[in-house]
Amino acid sequence: MKKSTFIANVVVWGILAAASIAFLIWANSVNNEFDENSMLLVAAVYARPVAAFSVGALITTVLVNFFKLKLGRTAKIVWRVLGIVPTLLFAVSPFAIPYLPEQAATVFAVTLIVAMAIPVLFVLFGALYGLSLAGLKPAEGEAGEDRGAEAAE
Known part of the structure; x- marks a missing residue:
């Protein structure tokens, strides 16, 4: 992984994790009563999964x-x-469900419910993303050609 990729991912996931966790702490301090502020209600739905994904991605990226x-x-x-x-x-679930056919809306609704019920799954999704940042292993053909060239010399 390039150093710039590593730094960018650590900064982005660190900021998202910190902001989401800070929001969750604040929301719990006011007992999740947002006086019908729709933006805060949306943030409350997204904060836990975003924090979980960010923490998973941050830890895995560092490892x-x-x-x-x-x-x-x-x-x-x-x-x-x-x-x-x-x-x-x-x-996209909350925004897409009203406009999708019934079968597709069901898939999106299940995804939304599962995410809200089991946010620890997003730690796994973040970890999988972090794994995708690993360096590229040389293909077997490339490594074999290099060994053959060394042996010929």
Whole structure:
């Protein structure tokens, strides 16, 4: 992982985690009574999963960088998709449900309910995203060609 990628991810996920946790602490101090302020109600729905995703992504990004983990291109893509797709489904669910056909709306509604009921899943999604930031392992063909060239010399 490039140093700039590492720093950008640590800064972004650190700020999101800190802001979400601070909001949750404040919301609990006022007993989640927002005087019907719709923006605060939306923030209350999103804060727990955003904090969980951010913490998972932050910890995994630091560990991936510390251990210099390398993965194949396919593994990196799979981890990124598994980390981001459920998170995006959650993020657009409240806005998309009224406009979708019944079957699709059901999928989005289930995603929203699960995210609110089990926010620890977002730690896993964040961790999967963090894994996708690992360095790229050289393909077997490339490593074999390098060894062959060394042996010829």
